[in-house]
Amino acid sequence: MANDDSYIEFKNYFDIHAHILPEVDDGATDLTETVNMLKLAASENITTIIATPHYVCGRNNPEPDYLEKLRLRVQKEAYDINKDMRILLGNEIFYSESVIEDLKRGKALTLAGSRYVLVEFSISESYNTIYNAVTKLINNGYWPVLAHAERYICLHKRTDLIKELIKAGCYIQVNASGIVGNILNSKAVYLRKLISSGLVHFLGSDCHDCNIRPPIMETAVRYMIKKCDINLSEILYENPFKILENNYI
Template sequence: MERLIDIHCHILPAVDNGSVSMDQTKRMLNIAYEEGITYIIATPHYGAGCINTGNPELEDKLEKVRKAAKEIDPAFQIELGNELFYSREIVEHLRKGRALTLANTRYCLVKFPKDEEYPAMKAGLHSLLIQGYYPILSHMESYRCLYENYEGIANLINLGVYMQMNSRSLTGNPLDSHVRYVRRLISNGMVHLIGTGSHSDCLKPPQMKKGLALIKKDYGEAVRKRLLENTQKLLLNQKMERKIFPYA
């Protein structure tokens, strides 16, 4: 079985708006495993100034989820990170270990309000870069300021930002304008990582197989392989390959 890695999943029970219970987490683990996912980075939300689940409680829940994963397959790994709500204070929280990078690497998964203005988003991501982090823009296809703003996306990538897309965004009706947009992002080399962004076993299950199959069919095995290799590089704390856009 091919080893897939999900870097964005709200699978820890009762810590954010993801899984509500250990029973639901176990169902999510089974779905993920059937999809070929054998490595998950759990990414509970974290915001400076917000009410966050403390790291000791996260570690306790992580161990319970790891145990459930090992019951499915001894090679099934679960690691910890955060999906970070960006604010000016987030770097301080990362430095103090309150907020978490992905699997203890320099990569951090960052989200903004969907209606965030582009200059504010760019400035926030740049602040993480200059502090030595590798920011990954979470579900990059969801932001209004980036919609069909290919020059703006290219500028962020040239700056050093990596782009994560949720796999289900690719698998909608191809006549839908947003689906066409996200597929153009793949075609243009503007996506570096595919994750599930899963929150449950029903509305947003941890599925990747269909999206990856579509990428292989429409854009070629080389594109699919590059996306999977990038997740391996993330775990090794290595810089991912990315296209530089000379026109941006």
């Protein structure tokens, strides 16, 4: 059933998960691709992007100072496309034991300088490992956001476990592209059910390029308006604002 949100004109979306900085990970290969991705993001009504290049402990990760220089460069390009567009910085952190130390030393970045940490795992990781990892982050003063939660095999169709993670203090991010699909697309139907149940806090595009993994948001929002019986302003605006304000949800 459609909800009252169908009468609201949504715009100015947040994308808290984007591989849009050039030449730092498997996302944008150069500044030209970054600019093309920004144009696509603008056409999807995305105006706030947290750039989240991959961070893997022990790898040769780009220094935060270098990422900040890139962010400023990309912000300049974004401003030329849409003056309301802002680019912020974070990392998508592949969890390992030493992540906490890297976060404390400022080598790995939280989302937009907040306590929120976008964290990912191998898709076949065990539930216990994920649970223990997010608990460790929380105990060290961070607020974990589980990246593309729909991917993990151990969480598939396990809303009980997702609820348990949320109860422990973890936040759930899903990829906007996963929401798009008709009734035959069981993954999309399941994700919309999760959203309707209030078990998703954030959307991200997880964009890597313009073609295979583009920055999409508008189409996902249209599906949510039609299929999710929930007040969408929380997931679209209120929760992402909490990141910028560094307030917990």
